[in-house]
Each structure stands twice: as C-alpha cells, then as structure tokens.
Amino acid sequence: MSERVKFFPGREIRSRSIDEVLASEYAADLKYSWASGAAMSRFLIELKNGRIIARKCNKCKRILLPPRIFCEDCFRETDGWFYVKDTGTVNTYSISYVAADASRLKEPLFVAVINIEGATEGMGFLHLLGEVSEKELKVGMRVGAVWKPEAERIGSILDIRYFKPI
Amino acid sequence: MERITEGDQIRRWNDHIPLQWKYTAGVAGERFLQLLKQGKIQASVCRSCNKTYLPPKIFCKECFAQLSEWRDVPSDSGYVYSFTAVNGEIIALVKFDGVDGGLLGRLRKGREGPRIGIKVKAVFRRKEDRKGALSDIEYFERTGV
Amino acid sequence: MMVRKVCVIGAGLTLFRRRMLETGKELSFEACRMALDSAGIQRKEVDSVVMGSAPDAFDGVHMKGEYLLDGAGGYKRPYSRVYVGGATGVYVPVSAWWHVASGMSDVCLAVAEEKMSPLQPHPQYAFWSIFDHHMERPLGVTLLWIFALEMRRYMAVHGIKEEEIAQVSVKNKHNAIDHPCAQLPAEITVEDVMKSEPMVWPVKRLDVSPPSDGAGAVILCSEEFAKKMTKEPIYVAGCGWNIDSTYWTNRDLYYPQYLENAAKMAYKQAGIANPRKEIDVAEVYDPFDYKELHHMEGLQLAKKGEAPKLTTAGVTQRNGELPINPSGGLLGVGNPIAAAGMMKVCEIYFQLTHQAGKRQVKKEVHTGLAQAWGDLMQYSSVFVMRRR
Numbered sequence: 199m200s201e202r203v204k205f206f207p208g209r210e211i212r213s214r215s216i217d218e219v220l221a222s223e224y225a226a227d228l229k230y231s232w233a234s235g236a237a238m239s240r241f242l243i244e245l246k247n248g249r250i251i252a253r254k255c256n257k258c259k260r261i262l263l264p265p266r267i268f269c270e271d272c273f274r275e276t277d278g279w280f281y282v283k284d285t286g287t288v289n290t291y292s293i294s295y296v297a298a299d300a301s302r303l304k305e306p307l308f309v310a311v312i313n314i315e316g317a318t319e320g321m322g323f324l325h326l327l328g329e330v331s332e333k334e335l336k337v338g339m340r341v342g343a344v345w346k347p348e349a350e351r352i353g354s355i356l357d358i359r360y361f362k363p364i
Numbered sequence: 365m366e367r368i369t370e371g372d373q374i375r376r377w378n379d380h381i382p383l384q385w386k387y388t389a390g391v392a393g394e395r396f397l398q399l400l401k402q403g404k405i406q407a408s409v410c411r412s413c414n415k416t417y418l419p420p421k422i423f424c425k426e427c428f429a430q431l432s433e434w435r436d437v438p439s440d441s442g443y444v445y446s447f448t449a450v451n452g453e454i455i456a457l458v459k460f461d462g463v464d465g466g467l468l469g470r471l472r473k474g475r476e477g478p479r480i481g482i483k484v485k486a487v488f489r490r491k492e493d494r495k496g497a498l499s500d501i502e503y504f505e506r507t508g509v
Numbered sequence: 510m511m512v513r514k515v516c517v518i519g520a521g522l523t524l525f526r527r528r529m530l531e532t533g534k535e536l537s538f539e540a541c542r543m544a545l546d547s548a549g550i551q552r553k554e555v556d557s558v559v560m561g562s563a564p565d566a567f568d569g570v571h572m573k574g575e576y577l578l579d580g581a582g583g584y585k586r587p588y589s590r591v592y593v594g595g596a597t598g599v600y601v602p603v604s605a606w607w608h609v610a611s612g613m614s615d616v617c618l619a620v621a622e623e624k625m626s627p628l629q630p631h632p633q634y635a636f637w638s639i640f641d642h643h644m645e646r647p648l649g650v651t652l653l654w655i656f657a658l659e660m661r662r663y664m665a666v667h668g669i670k671e672e673e674i675a676q677v678s679v680k681n682k683h684n685a686i687d688h689p690c691a692q693l694p695a696e697i698t699v700e701d702v703m704k705s706e707p708m709v710w711p712v713k714r715l716d717v718s719p720p721s722d723g724a725g726a727v728i729l730c731s732e733e734f735a736k737k738m739t740k741e742p743i744y745v746a747g748c749g750w751n752i753d754s755t756y757w758t759n760r761d762l763y764y765p766q767y768l769e770n771a772a773k774m775a776y777k778q779a780g781i782a783n784p785r786k787e788i789d790v791a792e793v794y795d796p797f798d799y800k801e802l803h804h805m806e807g808l809q810l811a812k813k814g815e816a817p818k819l820t821t822a823g824v825t826q827r828n829g830e831l832p833i834n835p836s837g838g839l840l841g842v843g844n845p846i847a848a849a850g851m852m853k854v855c856e857i858y859f860q861l862t863h864q865a866g867k868r869q870v871k872k873e874v875h876t877g878l879a880q881a882w883g884d885l886m887q888y889s890s891v892f893v894m895r896r897r
C-alpha cells in the first residue's frame with residue numbers, strides 16, 4: 199500500500215453478535231398489477247387455447263419468441279402473428295435445489311431454456327422439465343409441452359405444466 | 365400492430381414483492397443511540413468548519429474529515445424549528461442552540477398551542493423502557509417561558 | 510476523439526464482510542476518505558462525484574444515490590448515481606472518465622457502495638424481481654437459475670468439465686489470502702468445490718462468491734493535475750461498455766458477445782491490437798468461477814473454449830504469463846455488487862503502482878484491465894489503465 203494509507207477501514211459484525219448491536223427492522227409488502235401489454239396479452243390468451251404464438255419481423259425474417267410488438271434489432275414494429283409448435287429442444291438445463299429466498303427445496307426442480315420449434319433458431323423461453331430422470335437430462339434433447347386441462351388454464355405461462363421428453 | 369379493442373383481450377398479472385430489512389445503526393448511530401439509552405444527547409463536532417452534527421456523523425460533510433470529537437447537547441436547550449399535526453399529534457423538528465441539524469419528535473400539547481421558536485426540552489422514557497432508539501425520547505415539552 | 514487525457518491518482522477500499530456495522534453512508538465515506546488520502550488531496554479539490562450502487566432493495570433505502578450522497582462526498586457538487594446492475598462498479602470510473610475527459614471536471618471522485626446485509630432472510634431474494642413477471646416469475650425463478658443455465662451451456666458447447674471450472678475458485682480463494690479486505694480467503698481443493706452443496710446444478714456452494722457489505726473509490730483527474738501530484742501517473746487508456754437483449758432466453762448463453770463488443774470499444778481507444786499480448790494483468794468479473802473463464806474469452810484474452818486450458822496450465826496464476834484476478838476476485842475477496850467491480854479497478858491501480866504488496870504479480874506490468882458484468886446478465890463494462 200501507499201505510504202499515505204496504513205489500513206483498510208471497516209468494523210465487522212459477526213453473525214452471532216448481530217443481537218449485540220442496535221438494529222432496526224422493517225418489512226414491506228409491495229403489491230403490483232402489471233399490464234401484460236399488447237404482445238403478451240395475446241400470447242397469454244393463446245396459452246389458454248393451448249397454443250404458443252410468436253411475432254414475425256418481415257425485415258430480418260425472424261420469428262420472435264417471446265412475442266413483442268417491436269423488433270429490437272431492426273427497431274421497427276413487427277408485422278404479424280405466427281403460431282409455433284409446442285415442441286422444442288433443450289438449449290441448456292439445470293437442477294435447482296434452492297428457492298428464490300435461498301432456502302432449500304424439498305424436491306429439486308429441473309429447469310431449462312427451450313428452443314421452440316417453428317421460431318427462429320435459438321428463440322425460446324424458460325420452463326420446467328418433468329417426467330424425466332436426472333440421468334436422462336441432456337442438452338439438445340427433444341421435448342414437448344404438457345398442458346393443463348383446458349378448464350384449468352387461466353392465461354399464464356403455468357398453463358403449460360412442464361415440458362417432457364418426446 | 366392491431367389495436368386491442370375488446371376488454372377481455374387485455375391481460376394483467378398480479379403479484380407482490382414481500383421484503384424485510386434489518387438495518388445496523390452504524391458507527392455514529394450505535395454510539396448516539398447507546399447514549400440516548402442513558403438519557404444523553406450528544407453531537408459530533410468538526411472544529412475546523414465550526415459544525416456540530418445532530419444526529420451525529422463520523423464525517424464532516426463540508427471538509428470530509430473523520431470526526432472523533434463529540435459533545436453533550438443539553439436536553440433542555442431545544443427550540444421548535446417547525447411543526448405539523450399528524451393524526452392529532454404535533455410532530456416537531458427540534459433544533460438545539462449552537463447545533464446543526466436537529467431531531468424529529470412528538471411535541472406534548474400544553475395549554476397554549478405550539479409556536480415556532482418556543483423553547484423545549486427532551487423528556488426521556490423511564491430507564492427500563494428505553495431501547496436505544498430515537499423513541500427513547502418520549503416527547504418534547506415546553507420549558508418555562 | 511477530442512478528449513483530454515485522464516489519470517488515476519488514488520484508491521480506497523473498506524473491508525468486505527458479510528455484515529458491517531457501518532451504514533452505507535459511512536462505508537462510502539471510509540472508502541472516499543482513503544482514496545483522497547492516498548491521492549494526497551482534500552474534498553475541496555474534487556470538482557464532481559460519480560456514485561454507483563446496485564438495486565435499492567439490498568440497502569433497503571429507496572433513491573439510494575441520494576441517501577448515500579453526504580458520505581460519498583457529493584454534497585454541493587455535480588453528483589450523480591449510475592447503475593448498470595453488477596457492471597456498475599467498473600461503469601462508475603468509466604462515467605468519471607468522461608467527466609474529466611470532456612473538460613467539465615479536473616478531479617472526479619468515483620465511488621461504489623453496497624450494503625447487502627440488511628435484506629432478510631437472504632440478499633438473493635432481491636434478484637427475484639429482476640425477472641419477467643409474465644414469463645419467468647410464475648415458474649419460481651431464482652437468480653442462480655440463469656447462471657446455472659449459462660454455465661451448463663458453456664460446458665456443453667466446449668465439452669468443459671466441472672473440475673476444470675472449479676480450479677478458478679481454488680485459485681481465487683488462495684489469492685485472497687493476501688488481500689487485507691478479503692471475506693472468504695481459503696486454501697481449498699478442486700475436490701472441495703466438487704463436494705460442496707449443490708445449489709442449482711452445475712453451480713455448487715464453492716462455485717459462488719458470497720454476498721457482502723463494502724465500498725471502494727478511485728480518484729480520476731486531468732493529466733495536468735496528476736503531474737502535480739505524482740511522478741508516475743496511471744493513465745486511463747480505454748473504456749468500453751455494451752449490452753445484449755433483455756430477452757435472455759434468445760441469447761447465445763455460451764459466449765458473452767456483448768463483452769467482446771465492450772472490450773473492442775476499449776481496445777480501440779487504447780490502441781490495443783493484440784489483447785492477449787498487450788494486457789499484462791486483468792481483473793475479470795468472477796461472481797461465479799465459470800464467469801472468469803467466460804469473461805476471459807469475451808475479452809479476447811483466450812479463444813472460445815480455451816480459458817479452462819490456460820487455467821489448468823497455470824497461465825492465470827499470479828506468477829503466470831497472464832495473471833487473472835490476483836486480488837482474489839469476488840470469489841475470495843467478496844461480492845458487494847457495485848463495490849466488487851470497484852475493488853477490481855483498485856487492484857489494477859495497486860498493481861500498476863506496485864502497491865499490491867504480497868499480491869503483486871511476478872511479471873512487469875504496464876497495462877491492466879478491470880471488467881464487470883451485470884444487469885440481466887448481459888451488460889459488460891471494461892476499464893483499461895496504463896503506466897507510461
């Protein structure tokens with residue numbers, strides 16, 4: 199270190215001594231109602247119908263999924279709707295042992311980015327994998343959507359329960 | 365993009381974000397609150413800028429020096445700098461003679477209504493009820509005119 | 510470019526710990542005070558201040574930039590907070606650079622702070638709300654998913670083994686033993702990493718850096734001012750920053766193209782044609798061990814898929830041909846988000862001025878690079894410094 203600086207400042211509180219210092223606690227529960235927007239509203243309605251819909255851009259010729267009203271590359275309005283399949287390939291996957299608050303899950307979750315067939319190569323979304331064992335998991339495996347029964351669908355990404363190997 | 369005209373074509377998603385925090389009082393805060401618990405108000409001092417900070421800081425915001433000197437602020441040397449009424453209570457910003465900054469607190473209602481400039485003193489809770497928090501000052505009340 | 514030359518003349522850093530007594534303002538003050546002392550200047554000589562801090566949710570104070578102001582030395586100065594997620598720590602000196610390069614300021618204080626410990630029960634929880642509320646949150650997404658998915662893709666494309674990646678954690682935690690601020694210095698083995706608790710496979714406990722409290726700061730100034738203060742000023746040679754799509758499931762997760770773009774922007778300014786030869790030491794962002802490798806490739810310090818091999822060959826050790834993260838990185842020193850990037854900038858400054866003590870790399874160093882990464886895992890900031 200420079201001659202001018204002799205030490206690095208700071209006072210650590212070890213976890214067992216947190217109760218020995220004065221601390222104040224607060225909690226907030228922020229509630230939101232998010233508008234789904236033009237593209238996502240249609241996407242959710244189609245999920246309710248048991249179909250996956252994308253948008254296409256006539257300039258770069260891409261089939262965009264998740265659908266959006268603009269092409270981020272050409273930076274112009276997209277041109278129309280396009281149904282894609284409810285099958286795809288696993289782009290990458292992992293096995294989650296923890297929940298969002300860092301607590302341990304009872305049963306691990308298999309999660310994957312799935313490239314959806316019919317969309318431009320590499321276009322896909324995040325979802326869960328089911329009816330598959332840890333050993334069978336592979337990058338590149340073909341999977342298909344397992345839908346909730348029509349009566350239970352509400353227009354949510356969870357209208358697809360998970361994807362399973364096909 | 366075609367315009368959405370039917371109400372049932374619009375979707376929304378409801379959710380919530382629950383968060384909790386535990387804040388340390390900090391180096392200056394820890395010392396300040398421990399002193400409040402003892403019924404004392406202290407401020408930190410920068411001699412070169414002639415500033416006295418309340419709540420105390422470990423640094424002078426003007427010259428950015430590390431502050432190690434603290435001094436007592438007599439609990440009866442306050443005056444009402446400004447006040448407002450919230451849910452039937454009077455909340456005052458109390459300043460102290462020769463001190464920069466001030467403390468927020470409840471003002472005990474007297475026979476006369478509150479006025480800017482009146483002299484007040486800090487009234488502490490009973491020793492066993494103090495927690496090392498700003499609320500250890502139960503209220504401010506007007507001192508003899 | 511019609512810009513003034515900019516120098517770095519001081520650096521300051523607090524301890525990095527899981528929980529500090531200091532408030533965010535106090536941490537900021539300690540880092541700034543130390544940076545001013547090391548530069549030998551006072552706040553009255555500072556013309557402007559750039560502050561960086563990641564999401565407000567950690568500190569639990571909304572409008573954190575405004576909250577931290579007094580401790581950051583910004584009182585009655587041109588002051589702003591910049592925020593690009595995890596990449597903030599290296600973006601702060603980039604922003605300070607244009608304050609000085611433009612001629613608007615002679616001296617600009619760049620400070621980054623993070624106090625993650627207030628958020629209960631775990632700071633990770635704040636990250637849940639960065640994900641899309643329609644596509645991702647309903648699935649129960651956690652921050653670790655995106656890293657695990659990226660790590661898996663990187664491994665799959667190049668045929669990389671978990672053990673090769675674990676070497677990075679071993680190296681960095683070892684390097685951190687010599688860092689006075691380090692939170693998690695340790696002598697561990699590849700086997701220890703492999704056996705550590707799985708979090709989101711392939712990410713295991715010891716693949717991950719810890720959440721921390723801490724702050725860091727550097728002083729940037731004009732060449733003229735620097736020459737008054739020191740015989741050997743350190744020059745800012747190049748800055749770069751770039752971002753990829755927020756539709757992260759549409760990206761090629763195996764390669765950080767956005768970082769290549771950011772690096773090329775910085776190299777162009779610095780006149781660097783062959784980074785592998787011309788960069789002597791680099792602090793690349795390593796919140797996870799695989800990210801060091803990923804980032805070396807994006808920075809063109811290794812070919813695609815080559816970084817694990819260089820690591821195995823010892824090239825990236827402190828006594829190696831291309832030392833990477835001699836500080837101990839985020840894996841060893843700790844990860845107070847914005848402050849962690851700033852720690853890297855400080856380390857390169859210490860290395861170039863021969864103030865790194867036991868951490869000083871063996872080879873002679875002239876040009877060093879600090880890099881950070883963040884937002885929805887698609888932002889990179891790059892800062893190149895040079896000793897004349």
Ligand SMILES: [Zn+2]
Pocket residue numbers: 255256257258259260269270271272273
């Ligand atoms: Zn397009």
Ligand SMILES: [Zn+2]
Pocket residue numbers: 410411412413414415424425426427428429
């Ligand atoms: Zn002062």
